Amino acid sequence: xxxxxxxxxxxxxxxxxxxxxxxxxxxxxxxxxxxxxxxxxxxxxxxxxxxxxxxxxxxxxxxxxxxxxxxxxxxxxxxxxxxxxxxxxxxxxxxxxxxxxxxxxxxxxxxxxxxxxxxxxxxxxxxxxxxxxxxxxxxxxxxxxxxxxxxxxxxxxxxxxxxxxxxxxxxxxxxxxxxxxxxxxxxxxxxxxxxxxxxxxxxxxxxxxxxxxxxxxxxxxxxxxxxxxxxxxxxxxxxxxxxxxxxxxxxxxxxxxxxxxxxxxxxxxxxxxxxxxxxxxxxxxxxxxxxxxxxxxxxxxxxxxxxxxxxxxxxxxxxxxxxxxxxxxxxxxxxxxxxxxxxxxxxxxxxxxxxxxxxxxxxxxxxxxxxxxxxxx
Amino acid sequence: xxxxxxxxxxxxxxxxxxxxxxxxxxxxxxxxxxxxxxxxxxxxxxxxxxxxxxxxxxxxxxxxxxxxxxxxxxxxxxxxxxxxxxxxxxxxxxxxxxxxxxxxxxxxxxxxxxxxxxxxxxxxxxxxxxxxxxxxxxxxxxxxxxxxxxxxxxxxxxxxxxxxxxxxxxxxxxxxxxxxxxxxxxxxxxxxxxxxxxxxxxxxxxxxxxxxxxxxxxxxxxxxxxxxxxxxxxxxxxxxxxxxxxxxxxxxxxxxxxxxxxxxxxxxxxxxxxxxxxxxxxxxxxxxxxxxxxxxxxxxxxxxxxxxxxxxxxxxxxxxxxxxxxxxxxxxxxxxxxxxxxxxxxxxxxxxxxxxxxxxxxxxxxxxxxxxxxxxx
Numbered sequence: 001x002x003x004x005x006x007x008x009x010x011x012x013x014x015x016x017x018x019x020x021x022x023x024x025x026x027x028x029x030x031x032x033x034x035x036x037x038x039x040x041x042x043x044x045x046x047x048x049x050x051x052x053x054x055x056x057x058x059x060x061x062x063x064x065x066x067x068x069x070x071x072x073x074x075x076x077x078x079x080x081x082x083x084x085x086x087x088x089x090x091x092x093x094x095x096x097x098x099x100x101x102x103x104x105x106x107x108x109x110x111x112x113x114x115x116x117x118x119x120x121x122x123x124x125x126x127x128x129x130x131x132x133x134x135x136x137x138x139x140x141x142x143x144x145x146x147x148x149x150x151x152x153x154x155x156x157x158x159x160x161x162x163x164x165x166x167x168x169x170x171x172x173x174x175x176x177x178x179x180x181x182x183x184x185x186x187x188x189x190x191x192x193x194x195x196x197x198x199x200x201x202x203x204x205x206x207x208x209x210x211x212x213x214x215x216x217x218x219x220x221x222x223x224x225x226x227x228x229x230x231x232x233x234x235x236x237x238x239x240x241x242x243x244x245x246x247x248x249x250x251x252x253x254x255x256x257x258x259x260x261x262x263x264x265x266x267x268x269x270x271x272x273x274x275x276x277x278x279x280x281x282x283x284x285x286x287x288x289x290x291x292x293x294x295x296x297x298x299x300x301x302x303x304x305x306x307x308x309x310x311x312x313x314x315x316x317x318x319x320x321x322x323x324x325x326x327x328x329x330x331x332x333x334x335x336x337x338x339x340x341x342x343x344x345x346x347x348x349x350x351x352x353x354x355x356x357x358x359x360x361x362x363x364x365x366x367x368x369x370x371x372x373x374x375x376x377x
Numbered sequence: 378x379x380x381x382x383x384x385x386x387x388x389x390x391x392x393x394x395x396x397x398x399x400x401x402x403x404x405x406x407x408x409x410x411x412x413x414x415x416x417x418x419x420x421x422x423x424x425x426x427x428x429x430x431x432x433x434x435x436x437x438x439x440x441x442x443x444x445x446x447x448x449x450x451x452x453x454x455x456x457x458x459x460x461x462x463x464x465x466x467x468x469x470x471x472x473x474x475x476x477x478x479x480x481x482x483x484x485x486x487x488x489x490x491x492x493x494x495x496x497x498x499x500x501x502x503x504x505x506x507x508x509x510x511x512x513x514x515x516x517x518x519x520x521x522x523x524x525x526x527x528x529x530x531x532x533x534x535x536x537x538x539x540x541x542x543x544x545x546x547x548x549x550x551x552x553x554x555x556x557x558x559x560x561x562x563x564x565x566x567x568x569x570x571x572x573x574x575x576x577x578x579x580x581x582x583x584x585x586x587x588x589x590x591x592x593x594x595x596x597x598x599x600x601x602x603x604x605x606x607x608x609x610x611x612x613x614x615x616x617x618x619x620x621x622x623x624x625x626x627x628x629x630x631x632x633x634x635x636x637x638x639x640x641x642x643x644x645x646x647x648x649x650x651x652x653x654x655x656x657x658x659x660x661x662x663x664x665x666x667x668x669x670x671x672x673x674x675x676x677x678x679x680x681x682x683x684x685x686x687x688x689x690x691x692x693x694x695x696x697x698x699x700x701x702x703x704x705x706x707x708x709x710x711x712x713x714x715x716x717x718x719x720x721x722x723x724x725x726x727x728x729x730x731x732x733x734x735x736x737x738x739x740x741x742x743x744x745x746x747x748x749x750x751x752x753x754x
Contacts (some may be wrong), residue, residue, distance in 0.1 A: 002519075002740075005739075008742075009423060009424055012423060014423065038739075039530065040528070041528070042528065044430070044432075044433075046386060046391065046528050047386055047528065047530030047532075047736065047738070048738060049384065049738055049739055050426070050430070051428060052430070052433075053421070053429070055421075056421075058428075101391065142379075142744050143744075143746055143747070151419065151421070151423050151424065152418070152419065153416065153418075153424030154746075155424075155425060200417065205750060332653035359424065359744070359746050360745065361424070361425060361426055361689075361740045361744060362382075362426055362741040362742060362743045362744060363379075363415075363741060363744075364384075364739040364740060364742075365739060365740045365741075366588060366735050366738065366739045367519050367736070367738060367739060367740075369520055369531075372518070
């Protein structure tokens with residue numbers, strides 16, 4: 001049996017994309033097929049096309065969507081490495097940019113001039129995203145010069161837009177009703193923070209108010225983890241994410257709110273060794289992902305920073321030199337990522353777009369061992 | 378630009394195979410193309426089809442051979458990971474088995490009944506090998522149940538034959554003129570060894586004569602490394618591989634002779650956790666590769682063990698219960714590998730065959746960035 005598939009790079013992930021018409025409709029059969037195709041029964045994915053790392057053992061099943069206003073549905077699959085199982089509960093923004101380019105390249109949506117919009121529904125989570133694919137000249141591009149932090153490789157520019165990102169968790173863009181405020185953290189003096197719910201609930205610390213810069217190295221950020229956890233834990237109940245009295249003795253979790261530092265732009269060197277001048281970006285951002293420094297910035301955190309950047313007096317607009325609804329360039333450890341709010345009404349962004357890049361790496365027919373045969377063991 | 382290529386697994390390696398007609402003839406251009414296709418400019422090979430490990434960042438260029446008696450030439454490429462360069466000086470036996478299957482599957486050689494012989498010349502080294510590919514029923518198979526040590530994955534059986542392997546380095550199958558002898562190692566008592574030059578120069582220690590079993594775990598073998606180095610260094614001058622007076626103070630190197638223990642079969646558990654009974658194999662083999670325990674057995678070492686197995690009184694024929702020119706099953710840490718001498722004249726094997734397996738994983742068109750463009754950086 002051989003199955004058509006396309007290997008894409010979306011941002012810093014590699015992902016095989018399958019058209020639904022070529023794979024089993026039954027979820028259990030599909031999972032068996034992916035495990036066999038990836039060789040995912042063993043930890044080096046030797047007998048298949050898997051890349052044996054979390055960012056290179058991903059797949060998505062793409063189909064024309066029956067939903068009005070949606071072009072394509074995609075089901076994201078994190079193919080377990082050596083587990084012989086697939087994790088079906090999450091979404092992947094990097095893969096979404098690959099899906100947008102694939103939908104254009106495979107003729108699943110009509111090309112509309114220099115930019116082609118692909119409306120995508122992630123069927124794992126129900127989230128609807130838009131990919132705005134560079135189709136300059138009205139044609140599909142296979143190569144491009146757009147980059148994303150974390151790799152020097154260029155690709156086709158894909159703007160990835162989150163729709164109606166504000167208040168998704170708490171119901172409010174500003175759960176405390178204020179664009180910025182003083183937060184008392186432990187026994188030290190107060191620090192200035194903005195608590196924002198857009199893309200995800202995020203607490204952003206004005207680095208200067210805390211004796212930091214927002215342009216710390218990853219090594220330095222590693223040392224800040226315990227302190228930033230105390231900031232997260234102090235913010236969680238104020239954002240309605242944790243009710244201290246509800247479970248006596250319990251602590252807030254480490255997934256939300258996301259937490260990080262922001263500061264004015266300063267010259268720095270990326271983890272790839274490239275120099276970034278202060279005029280190359282608008283605001284320094286250093287986030288945690290769970291309890292580790294994020295090597296760049298999570299897409300949902302970038303959305304929150306952009307949303308805060310709309311607001312007078314937020315820690316973001318102060319660091320960036322004033323509120324803006326233009327492209328905001330975030331200086332992250334891995335490099336600069338641009339994000340922009342549009343369709344703004346009463347300070348609420350109805351769309352937030354992150355500038356990403358994707359590239360088709362290969363079109364293939366994968367020889368998939370029959371499940372149950374020795375190859376699939 | 379997109380380039381046709383086929384991903385094969387040969388034994389425990391993954392390798393992309395290209396037909397010469399689809400790639401640049403100029404070596405420098407070819408190297409640029411491979412680096413771009415693999416994304417090999419960065420250490421995770423993000424922007425391409427490379428697998429970012431030494432065993433999954435390999436390629437070979439296959440062509441119909443102009444050499445009489447040779448079916449296909451192949452040029453092996455070890456694509457450097459993050460170096461942006463290709464290493465062109467070595468051969469890869471695992472990839473050779475993939476080349477044999479590819480040559481059959483792509484119609485480069487006629488199928489001849491249940492087994493199809495492919496004569497291959499490795500143009501890096503000039504070595505000529507034969508692949509005997511399972512074509513049961515007179516057809517190409519894409520899947521099979523043959524396994525090799527180091528993976529549970531099954532593939533199509535490919536017998537890989539080394540031609541005229543005896544005396545390649547020293548001119549003699551037995552450089553000392555004896556099938557076995559006592560070797561004094563350091564200050565301890567003598568141990569019984571066979572010093573054989575077939576495939577490569579190898580010194581094989583009768584494990585029992587040294588208070589070992591030949592069925593040691595990899596952990597235990599790690600502890601034996603210093604002692605086995607002294608065996609290697611004692612054997613080197615006797616095999617003509619090192620002249621002590623030539624460079625005063627110099628020590629023998631660690632590449633040759635290859636060194637290891639052999640012993641009678643005993644029940645053991647492979648590194649994959651599988652039980653092997655003593656009747657499942659003929660001889661225990663534990664080799665070093667340079668100064669580390671080999672996880673299985675190098676193909677050239679397997680050739681030497683088989684050649685020694687032909688000879689009355691060698692440490693191999695004694696451990697295996699007598700000389701044999703049938704398949705000899707070597708029990709290695711990773712599992713059992715079978716090897717056989719044929720065309721034997723006066724104790725000299727003119728051909729030695731190792732039983733291997735290969736599988737086509739995918740046929741693809743790889744989108745290769747123009748070299749010099751940002752993608753290739």
